[in-house]
Amino acid sequence: MATEINIEEIKNKAVHSDLLKAMYLINQARSIVSGTMDEKELRDAGQWDCLDDTVSRLNECSRDIGYIIGVTVTGRVELMMR
Structure with missing residues (x-):
């Protein structure tokens, strides 16, 4: 006999x-x-790598x-x- 699983119940209780x-x-x-990475001012200030690292951490x-x-x-x- 197969056990019936209520997926909505699992989601509501588990998540x-x-x-x-x-x-x-x-x-x-x-x-x-990610959107700010294209801003020229931030790139010119050498902040692209920092922003890229932030995106990676997120x-x-x-x-x-x-x-x-x-x-x-x-x-x-x-x-x-x-």
Whole structure:
């Protein structure tokens, strides 16, 4: 007999809304920083590398939060399957 899984229930219980909000804000910040990388004044001031590093760190933060969300959802599914 197959166990039925309610995906919406898993998402609602497993994914912390503040983590999703953080993911959204990090992605928004990354877009803003990426957009400033084309500004001549910042390039002329030698800040392109710093901005590039910032974008890379924001990417890492986004990846880490995505990993946490994935582990949380996986754990919830495993508990439901027991």
